[in-house]
Amino acid sequence: MSDSTLVSVENLHFSRAGRPIFSGVDLEIPKGRITAIMGPSGTGKTTLLKLIAGQLTPDSGSVHVGQDNVHRLSRQALFRMRRRMGMLFQSGALFSDLSVFENVAFPLRVHTDLPEHMIRDLVLIKLQAVGLRGARDLMPAELSGGMTRRVALARAIALDPDLIMYDEPFVGQDPISMGVLVTLIRRLNSAFNMTAIVVSHDIKETLSIADHVYVIADGRVMASGSPASLREAQDPRVSQFIRGEPDGPVPFHYPSKNFYEDILAPSEVS
Amino acid sequence: MSPLTSLGQKTLDALESLGRSAIFLAQALCHLPRAEGVRLWLRQMYFVGVMSLPIVAVSGLFIGMVIALQGYLVLSGFGADEALGQMVALSLLRELAPVVTALLFAGRAGSALTAEIGLMKATEQLSSMEMIGVDPLRRVISPRLWAGFVSMPILTVFFSVIGIAGGYLVGVDWLGVDQGSFWGNMQSSVVFMDDVMNGMLKSVVFGVVVTWIAVFQGYDLVPTSEGISRATTRTVVFGSLAVLGLDFILTALMFGEF
Amino acid sequence: MKRSKWLETGVGAFVLAGFLGLVFLGLQVSGLAPGQAEQNFTVHANFSNIGGLKERSRVTMAGVTVGRITDIELDPQWLEGRITMKIDSDVGEKLSEDSTASILTAGLLGEKYIGLSTGGAPEMIKDGGTIRDTQSALVLEELIQQFVSNMSK
Numbered sequence: 001m002s003d004s005t006l007v008s009v010e011n012l013h014f015s016r017a018g019r020p021i022f023s024g025v026d027l028e029i030p031k032g033r034i035t036a037i038m039g040p041s042g043t044g045k046t047t048l049l050k051l052i053a054g055q056l057t058p059d060s061g062s063v064h065v066g067q068d069n070v071h072r073l074s075r076q077a078l079f080r081m082r083r084r085m086g087m088l089f090q091s092g093a094l095f096s097d098l099s100v101f102e103n104v105a106f107p108l109r110v111h112t113d114l115p116e117h118m119i120r121d122l123v124l125i126k127l128q129a130v131g132l133r134g135a136r137d138l139m140p141a142e143l144s145g146g147m148t149r150r151v152a153l154a155r156a157i158a159l160d161p162d163l164i165m166y167d168e169p170f171v172g173q174d175p176i177s178m179g180v181l182v183t184l185i186r187r188l189n190s191a192f193n194m195t196a197i198v199v200s201h202d203i204k205e206t207l208s209i210a211d212h213v214y215v216i217a218d219g220r221v222m223a224s225g226s227p228a229s230l231r232e233a234q235d236p237r238v239s240q241f242i243r244g245e246p247d248g249p250v251p252f253h254y255p256s257k258n259f260y261e262d263i264l265a266p267s268e269v270s
Numbered sequence: 271m272s273p274l275t276s277l278g279q280k281t282l283d284a285l286e287s288l289g290r291s292a293i294f295l296a297q298a299l300c301h302l303p304r305a306e307g308v309r310l311w312l313r314q315m316y317f318v319g320v321m322s323l324p325i326v327a328v329s330g331l332f333i334g335m336v337i338a339l340q341g342y343l344v345l346s347g348f349g350a351d352e353a354l355g356q357m358v359a360l361s362l363l364r365e366l367a368p369v370v371t372a373l374l375f376a377g378r379a380g381s382a383l384t385a386e387i388g389l390m391k392a393t394e395q396l397s398s399m400e401m402i403g404v405d406p407l408r409r410v411i412s413p414r415l416w417a418g419f420v421s422m423p424i425l426t427v428f429f430s431v432i433g434i435a436g437g438y439l440v441g442v443d444w445l446g447v448d449q450g451s452f453w454g455n456m457q458s459s460v461v462f463m464d465d466v467m468n469g470m471l472k473s474v475v476f477g478v479v480v481t482w483i484a485v486f487q488g489y490d491l492v493p494t495s496e497g498i499s500r501a502t503t504r505t506v507v508f509g510s511l512a513v514l515g516l517d518f519i520l521t522a523l524m525f526g527e528f
Numbered sequence: 529m530k531r532s533k534w535l536e537t538g539v540g541a542f543v544l545a546g547f548l549g550l551v552f553l554g555l556q557v558s559g560l561a562p563g564q565a566e567q568n569f570t571v572h573a574n575f576s577n578i579g580g581l582k583e584r585s586r587v588t589m590a591g592v593t594v595g596r597i598t599d600i601e602l603d604p605q606w607l608e609g610r611i612t613m614k615i616d617s618d619v620g621e622k623l624s625e626d627s628t629a630s631i632l633t634a635g636l637l638g639e640k641y642i643g644l645s646t647g648g649a650p651e652m653i654k655d656g657g658t659i660r661d662t663q664s665a666l667v668l669e670e671l672i673q674q675f676v677s678n679m680s681k
Contacts, residue, residue, distance in 0.1 A: 095399075456559075462558035
């Protein structure tokens with residue numbers, strides 16, 4: 001593993017309820033860059049993030065963050081490692097009993113002994129960065145989906161982590177807040193040199209900010225490279241995904257027997 | 271699947287779930303409390319203990335009154351109505367206060383704990399707490415467990431005191447049992463270390479078991495709306511059954527003469 | 529996080545009231561009196577028939593409860609029921625060597641208890657001593673049997 005790599009995933013196997021999700025995934029996430037992990041829904045992109053964060057344990061294979069093998073760490077060491085990580089959940093996952101301000105202050109309060117006025121300054125800086133300094137006294141239930149995600153982003157970067165993971169940051173956002181998020185992700189990366197992993201299937205936005213892209217399908221890495229090289233890719237499965245064609249090598253239909261036979265088959269309903 | 275296979279599978283599942291919950295309890299309790307933890311515990315004491323007080327008080331009052339009324343009807347047949355105080359106090363202290371309080375607690379506080387933790391799980395709040403580097407077992411689970419453990423004996427004391435007051439109200443004020451013999455008979459038959467303390471011991475055991483079930487069901491549920499509703503039901507059903515079953519065992523151990 | 533004072537006060541009141549409730553259960557319901565002499569004076573007594581006496585049965589003197597039975601066993605030497613009771617120490621110190629212990633019944637069918645009465649000897653019983661003069665329980669069946677056999681003579 002070279003010095004410029006922050007996260008490396010080697011020969012990762014994982015299955016859930018007997019169904020294989022990953023069968024031999026290898027990934028390298030370079031330091032200070034935005035790496036995108038793309039793939040159709042249901043290929044386990046979120047699962048991959050949870051494996052990197054140590055919330056799930058793989059069947060075999062290893063995940064290294066820095067020098068640490070994530071799944072060999074003790075429970076305490078694992079929690080210590082996670083302080084250097086931030087994760088933006090798809091739902092935002094704000095603590096519903098705390099205000100916006102307290103949500104962002106939460107990591108600072110539990111992990112630092114800073115005096116109250118410094119916590120206040122830091123929280124306001126983070127909220128300013130996501131443009132929600134004025135919303136600090138609202139409760140999570142009073143926020144729109146886009147605002148929720150921006151507060152969650154402020155909370156994820158509260159401790160200035162080395163690595164931040166975005167789980168589907170663009171899903172369900174209107175074009176304006178999508179633009180805001182794209183700008184924020186890019187700015188965080190360039191201004192603070194934060195390593196980022198973006199998991200998404202929104203092709204246009206993801207390709208516009210990523211330095212490097214992995215495409216995952218059928219439990220393994222199908223293609224990787226710069227956004228430009230992927231656009232040029234010859235592999236029909238990759239180009240189908242990148243261009244968003246409904247049918248192709250990745251079938252539109254869930255595997256089933258012949259439609260004609262199924263229709264004519266004697267009724268299964270008893 | 272043959273019935274035998276499915277029975278075996280169910281047994282294995284139940285064993286696995288029991289093991290998981292025991293590990294869960296050990297992990298949640300095995301660490302030193304900190305100043306932060308005390309504040310979180312206070313907060314939960316309020317929701318779990320203080321908020322359960324009204325329902326416990328009202329139930330205690332009515333149950334005390336009913337025992338006095340029923341007891342009077344039976345005892346006055348033998349001309350033994352001055353033994354009313356002893357009957358009210360012993361039945362409350364030994365059985366009714368610990369058991370009924372635990373059943374009410376499972377229904378009110380237990381189901382609320384399960385639903386709250388389940389919703390935190392479903393909205394990924396527990397997961398995001400882990401990602402911030404905070405162990406939810408410490409931050410979310412442990413204060414709730416301790417609040418339940420401490421609240422139950424206190425609520426049981428309330429139930430007994432208010433129940434005895436209810437018995438006094440009906441027996442002495444309405445039915446005209448002599449006040450002196452009401453208290454006197456009670457005092458000569460109730461032994462503090464045996465009757466009061468055994469009842470307290472029962473309530474401590476019930477508090478641990480009911481809270482454990484409630485919190486574990488919330489933490490272990492399938493994070494969907496159906497999962498939450500199933501887990502809440504399970505908390506009340508398992509909690510109540512555990513209380514009644516354990517009550518028999520504890521009573522046999524404490525008062526039985528083998 | 530807002531430090532809500534009323535919340536902490538509420539919990540404080542809750543815990544305090546619980547403690548007071550326990551004190552009430554101790555004093556008013558169980559009749560423990562503060563400053564009451566501790567029941568730690570141990571006396572033994574042998575009875576040829578203990579007839580329904582139980583552990584935790586009352587020990588009285590002049591009708592006043594002064595202690596409880598803590599242990600009942602069979603004396604292997606004399607094959608008698610050997611009873612251990614704990615009574616108020618200030619009462620125990622005034623028991624003379626020739627005190628008597630009898631098994632009494634509350635009413636015709638009520639609970640059995642022990643009645644103590646002191647004698648006139650100058651020596652006092654020591655803590656852990658034994659009362660010699662005992663009167664066993666009246667067993668209703670035996671009384672009836674005697675009555676019937678006397679009648680038939």
